[in-house]
Each structure stands twice: as C-alpha cells, then as structure tokens.
Amino acid sequence: MQFDSFSALIAMDGHGVYVWSVYGISFVILFLLALNPVLKNRRFFVEQSMKSRRDSMLSERNEKRLVK
Amino acid sequence: MGSPRWFYSSSEKWVPWLAFVAIGTLIVGAVWGLAFAPVDFKQGNSYRIIFVHVPTSAVAMAGYMIMATAAAISLIWKMKLAQVVMKCCAPIGAGMTLISLISGSLWGKPTWGTYWIWDARLTSMLILFFLYLGVLALYEAFEDSESAFKAGAVLSLVGSVNIPIIYWSVEWWNSLHQPATIKFTEESTMHSDMLQPLLLMIAGFYCFYALLLLVYTRSEILFRERNTQWVKAIVAKKCNDNFTDKSLQS
Numbered sequence: 214m215q216f217d218s219f220s221a222l223i224a225m226d227g228h229g230v231y232v233w234s235v236y237g238i239s240f241v242i243l244f245l246l247a248l249n250p251v252l253k254n255r256r257f258f259v260e261q262s263m264k265s266r267r268d269s270m271l272s273e274r275n276e277k278r279l280v281k
Numbered sequence: 282m283g284s285p286r287w288f289y290s291s292s293e294k295w296v297p298w299l300a301f302v303a304i305g306t307l308i309v310g311a312v313w314g315l316a317f318a319p320v321d322f323k324q325g326n327s328y329r330i331i332f333v334h335v336p337t338s339a340v341a342m343a344g345y346m347i348m349a350t351a352a353a354i355s356l357i358w359k360m361k362l363a364q365v366v367m368k369c370c371a372p373i374g375a376g377m378t379l380i381s382l383i384s385g386s387l388w389g390k391p392t393w394g395t396y397w398i399w400d401a402r403l404t405s406m407l408i409l410f411f412l413y414l415g416v417l418a419l420y421e422a423f424e425d426s427e428s429a430f431k432a433g434a435v436l437s438l439v440g441s442v443n444i445p446i447i448y449w450s451v452e453w454w455n456s457l458h459q460p461a462t463i464k465f466t467e468e469s470t471m472h473s474d475m476l477q478p479l480l481l482m483i484a485g486f487y488c489f490y491a492l493l494l495l496v497y498t499r500s501e502i503l504f505r506e507r508n509t510q511w512v513k514a515i516v517a518k519k520c521n522d523n524f525t526d527k528s529l530q531s
Contacts, residue, residue, distance in 0.1 A: 214316050222316060225326035231391055235330045235384040236311065239337070246376045246493055250500040257503055261516040 285502040286511050288362055292495055299492040306485030313478040321475075330388040332479055335462065336486035338381040338406070342444055344374040344490060345409060348416070349441040352434035362498075364430055365505065367437065368420060369497035373490060375413035382406060393457055401450035402458040405443055412440040 216222040223229050314332035321328035348370035355363035385403065386396045397403065416433045423429035451460045462471050463479070471479065506512045 215318070215320060216316065225329070228325055228327040228329075228391055231327055231387045232315070232329045235333055235387050236315070238383055239333050239380045242376050242380050243489065246373060247496075249372070250493075250496045254500050254503070257500070257507075258516060258519050261507060261513075262520045265513065265516060265520075 285362055285365065285506055286509075289499055289502050292499060295495060296492070296499075299488060299495065303485060303488035303492050306481060306488060310478050310482035310485050314482060318475050318478050319472070324392055327388060327391040328475075330384050331462070331475075332482045334381060334384040334388060335479060336483040337377045337384065339483060340486045340490045341374055341377040341381050341406075341409060342447060343487075344370055344377060345412070345437070345441065345444055347494075348374060348437045352437045355430070356434050356438075361505075362502075365498050365501045366494070367434060368430070369494055369501055371413050371416040371420070371433070371437075373493045373497060375410060375417065377486075377490065378406065378410040378413060382410060398457055400457050401454040402447065402456050405447040405450050408443055409440075409447060412436070412443060415440075 214222075216225075223233070225232055310332065314329055318329070318332075320326055348367055351363045351367035351370065354360055355367060382403075385406070389398070390396050416436050419432045419436055420429045423432065450456060451458050463476070503512055503515070
C-alpha cells in the first residue's frame with residue numbers, strides 16, 4: 214500500500230477531499246443509474262398484474278350478465 | 282433475430298455475469314487506484330481521480346456513438362430494437378458525462394486552481410451533456426412516440442459531430458487540459474504501475490455501461506410490448522411466483 218496509515222489514505226496529503234468526493238459522487242450516480250430500471254420494472258409488474266386482474270374480473274362479470 | 286422478444290429472452294442469462302464482472306472489476310480497480318498505485322511526482326495524490334475521469338469520459342463518448350449508430354439503423358431500416366437501444370443510451374450517457382464533468386472539475390481545483398474554465402475540451406464535453414439531455418427532453422416533449430423517436434434520432438445524429446471535436450480539441454486548440462495519456466498509435470505516456478489499474482477501470486466502466494444498457498433495454502422492451510401475449514405470460518408467471526413465495530412464507 215502507498216499509505217502508512219488509514220488516516221493518511223483518507224487525507225491523501227491534502228487532496229483527500231477532492232479524490233474521495235469524486236469516488237463518492239460517482240458511486241451515487243452509478244447507483245441511481247442502476248436503481249432506475251429496477252424500480253421501473255417493479256412498478257411495471259405491479260401495474261400490469263393489477264390490470265390483468267381487473268380485466269379478468271370485468272370479463273367474469275360480463276359472462277355472468279350474459280348467462281342471466 | 283433482432284426482434285424485441287428474441288432479445289429479451291436471449292439476454293436474460295447475460296445480466297448476472299455482466300453484473301459480476303463489471304462490479305468486481307470496478308471494485309478491484311478502484312481499490313488498486315486509490316491505495317496501491319504510486320503517487321504522481323507532479324500532481325501528488327489528486328491524480329487518482331484519473332481512474333474515474335478517463336473511463337467515464339471514454340464511455341460517455343463511445344455511448345454517444347452507440348446512440349447515433351442505433352439512431353441511423355432505426356431511421357434507415359425501421360428496426361424496433363435499435364429504437365429502444367437508442368432511447369436507453371440517453372440517460373446512461375448523461376449520467377456518465379455528468380460523472381466525467383464533476384470529476385474533471387474536482388481534479389481541476391488542485392491542479393489548475395479552478396473548478397471550471399471555458400476551455401475547448403471542457404466546453405465540448407458540456408455540450409455532450411446537453412445533447413444527451415436534449416435527446417431525453419425531446420422524447421418527453423412529443424405525445425406521439427414515433428415523432429418523439431424521429432426527433433431524438435435526428436438530434437443524436439447531428440450531435441455526433443461533437444465527438445471528434447471533443448477528441449481532438451486538446452490538439453486543435455491551446456488547451457489547459459492535458460493531451461491523451463493512452464494512445465493507440467504510440468506508446469502511452471504513463472508508467473505501467475498506473476496504467477494497469479487505469480486499463481482495469483476502463484474495462485470495468487465499459488462492462489458496467491453494457492450492463493446498464495442491457496437492463497434498461499430489457500425494461501423498455503417489456504413496457505413497449507406490454508399488450509402482447511408473450512409479455513402478458515411473463516407478468517402472469519411473475520404474479521404466480523410471487524403468490525407461491527408469499528404462501529410458502531406464511
């Protein structure tokens with residue numbers, strides 16, 4: 214390792230604030246980019262399953278009406 | 282081949298492998314670059330930002346070319362899958378360009394003494410960010426998806442002029458930005474102890490980009506094809522699986 218201690222790794226001779234901010238901000242942006250499709254998929258499956266349930270209930274009701 | 286359904290089913294097995302390789306490479310590369318690569322004799326430790334800055338800039342530019350190519354393919358051959366890929370390139374590319382701009386700015390402060398300067402390289406990179414945002418905004422601006430797609434495709438094709446400008450800006454104009462460290466035609470100007478983690482990070486970011494593009498494209502395909510029988514079957518299967526999981530838990 215290039216640094217003698219953990220605190221030296223954090224401080225990086227005064228450049229730590231720039232270096233660690235870059236890695237932190239990059240991590241957050243990459244995480245949000247990856248999270249976006251996961252949430253979109255979850256919402257999609259919930260909406261579509263509700264829709265198909267609603268459709269099947271409606272068609273059942275129509276069938277009953279036709280039988281009467 | 283090339284149909285959204287074929288792509289959706291055949292790409293499923295790639296997702297976990299790509300995720301494993303991309304995240305693994307990025308973690309190893311970041312630890313190597315932050316703690317084990319030697320200190321730069323001129324810039325000190327601030328140069329460690331290179332391990333994020335160079336890969337994201339490269340991916341942001343390559344991503345734009347992918348978007349422009351997909352736009353051309355879908356305009357000429359009306360290929361549905363290319364349309365979807367083109368749309369998905371925009372948010373990922375915007376994210377990568379944003380990381381490149383922020384990391385460059387934070388590297389500029391200790392190195393040049395300023396966060397921002399209206400220099401050719403920095404300005405053309407900012408234009409790239411706005412081009413990505415422009416394509417995204419055009420998609421949202423139209424009610425009709427076909428017109429939205431055409432407007433976005435034309436903007437991405439026209440905007441591709443910016444890519445060679447970014448690439449050669451440091452040679453064409455007198456720039457504060459340093460010239461390319463890794464060169465294809467001659468030997469790199471970087472010591473191998475620094476170059477190895479950088480190449481690893483570049484590979485990691487390309488894999489991560491591929492992973493994101495794959496996942497975004499799969500998600501967009503599901504949404505676009507939501508009224509087809511094959512997507513309805515996937516939704517029904519997913520609901521059944523969830524129901525069985527819940528009943529097993531209780």
